Amino acid sequence: NIANPLTARGNDLTHIIETDRAHIWHHLLQHKALETTDPRIIVEGKGIRVWDAAGREFIDAVSGGVWTVNVGYGRESIANAVRDQLIQMNYFAQSAGSIPGSLFAEALLDKMPGLSRIYYANSGSEANEKVFKMVRQISARHHGGKKWKILYRERDYHGTTLANLAACGQPERAALYGPLPAGFVEVPHCLEYRKQWDVEDYGRRAADAIEEVILREGPDEVGLLCLEPITAGGGVITPPEGYWERVQEICKKYNILLHIDEVVCGLGRTGEWFGYQNFDIKPDFVTMAKGVASGYAAISCMVTTEAVFDQFKDDPSDPLSYFRDISTFGGCAAGPAAALENMRIIIDEDLLGNTKRMGARLTANLKALMEKHEVIGDVRGIGLFQGAELVADRKTKEPVDEKLAQKVVAECSAQGVIIGVTNRSLPGMNNTLCLSPALIATADDIDAITNAIDVALTRVFG
Numbered sequence: 001n002i003a004n005p006l007t008a009r010g011n012d013l014t015h016i017i018e019t020d021r022a023h024i025w026h027h028l029l030q031h032k033a034l035e036t037t038d039p040r041i042i043v044e045g046k047g048i049r050v051w052d053a054a055g056r057e058f059i060d061a062v063s064g065g066v067w068t069v070n071v072g073y074g075r076e077s078i079a080n081a082v083r084d085q086l087i088q089m090n091y092f093a094q095s096a097g098s099i100p101g102s103l104f105a106e107a108l109l110d111k112m113p114g115l116s117r118i119y120y121a122n123s124g125s126e127a128n129e130k131v132f133k134m135v136r137q138i139s140a141r142h143h144g145g146k147k148w149k150i151l152y153r154e155r156d157y158h159g160t161t162l163a164n165l166a167a168c169g170q171p172e173r174a175a176l177y178g179p180l181p182a183g184f185v186e187v188p189h190c191l192e193y194r195k196q197w198d199v200e201d202y203g204r205r206a207a208d209a210i211e212e213v214i215l216r217e218g219p220d221e222v223g224l225l226c227l228e229p230i231t232a233g234g235g236v237i238t239p240p241e242g243y244w245e246r247v248q249e250i251c252k253k254y255n256i257l258l259h260i261d262e263v264v265c266g267l268g269r270t271g272e273w274f275g276y277q278n279f280d281i282k283p284d285f286v287t288m289a290k291g292v293a294s295g296y297a298a299i300s301c302m303v304t305t306e307a308v309f310d311q312f313k314d315d316p317s318d319p320l321s322y323f324r325d326i327s328t329f330g331g332c333a334a335g336p337a338a339a340l341e342n343m344r345i346i347i348d349e350d351l352l353g354n355t356k357r358m359g360a361r362l363t364a365n366l367k368a369l370m371e372k373h374e375v376i377g378d379v380r381g382i383g384l385f386q387g388a389e390l391v392a393d394r395k396t397k398e399p400v401d402e403k404l405a406q407k408v409v410a411e412c413s414a415q416g417v418i419i420g421v422t423n424r425s426l427p428g429m430n431n432t433l434c435l436s437p438a439l440i441a442t443a444d445d446i447d448a449i450t451n452a453i454d455v456a457l458t459r460v461f462g
């Protein structure tokens with residue numbers, strides 16, 4: 001008996017919950033917990049708000065849980081753009097092009113000076129894998145097998161596949177899945193709040209640590225440096241002043257390609273089109289996914305320079321000269337159709353400006369909470385991408401117990417506000433509250449979010 005899920009909304013949600021309990025393997029969940037509580041089932045969304053199966057209303061301060069629904073829920077114009085496109089032409093492999101594929105490329109690349117080629121795929125992980133594969137191919141074809149190593153940073157995350165786990169700076173995520181691909185090497189994180197070097201010019205020092213790794217590994221062996229512009233799940237880490245300037249210098253000096261993973265920051269999250277545009281960076285690769293179509297379609301993009309692109313057409317008679325890669329659903333036209341309309345909304349509604357203004361308000365509110373609650377040790381982030389790290393002791397910076405951080409999240413949820421907490425792995429990774437409401441958030445929404453956190457912190461910590 002196949003029912004239209006929409007008719008279930010007012011009907012038999014008990015059945016939906018029982019079916020979920022019987023058959024759904026949820027992402028990121030220890031399922032033992034669901035033996036005593038109901039799974040959360042979200043049935044509707046509008047603007048910044050969502051409703052669950054019990055009819056409870058929530059302000060979603062995490063844009064779909066993982067920084068995704070940038071333009072908010074219930075956007076009919078995106079649904080219509082996707083619908084119209086699917087009726088006209090839903091799919092053809094990307095060995096051929098499409099109308100929305102071309103139009104979105106033109107609109108997007110206009111915001112990314114210096115970059116000129118786009119490769120469509122489906123997930124952030126997949127886009128990142130494309131970069132890793134391209135670097136390996138450039139190594140094999142143009143550097144005699146040298147320049148094959150890929151540097152990634154402690155605490156950063158790039159995705160779920162084995163290569164992305166080899167590039168994962170959050171050890172618990174990768175722990176059980178080895179052996180992982182070789183040639184991925186970690187560089188230290190740059191979180192000044194948890195200093196690794198006692199120096200004034202912290203940003204420069206943290207970037208110098210990358211050079212130390214390059215010299216240890218051999219500059220001729222290192223082909224790529226892959227970084228999040230602002231580390232997301234690893235603790236919402238904005239690199240300190242001076243960091244990016246030095247990173248850029250180092251990449252130039254050793255002829256290392258720079259890959260910025262914009263899967264979280266891309267499409268406005270920080271108040272700029274891309275996180276890297278808050279700093280003076282000229283990347284060779286940029287990957288993006290979540291906010292590209294705000295969750296209305298599954299699309300990711302790998303964007304690069306003409307100089308990289310040109311290295312894949314050197315010898316047309318050689319079957320190994322080009323990029324022998326395909327993403328089947330990178331050819332689904334729903335993706336770029338949704339992405340084009342998503343981008344139009346960001347421009348027409350000045351969501352970059354709103355993100356800057358509301359981001360400043362969120363920072364101010366969180367800093368005020370920090371005055372009141374000893375447990376907040378640090379407030380970080382840019383725009384509507386912020387974190388508040390919770391510590392048991394401000395002096396020692398000992399992180400609060402992970403369960404207490406989870407309790408704060410639960411106390412916010414009890415007040416009708418969904419917030420997040422970063423993933424467990426290391427201190428500073430499992431105790432940072434995560435706030436990333438849709439870019440349409442109003443001043444009232446921001447205040448409601450921080451008021452709920454205020455009450456939750458009082459309930460949990462007194």
Ligand code: PMP
Pocket residue numbers: 066122123124125126128157158159160228232233261262263264289
């Ligand atoms: N990069 C970053 C920075 C991410 O946060 C994520 C997902 N949380 C990914 C890549 C992977 O994206 P996806 O889940 O779409 O594969």
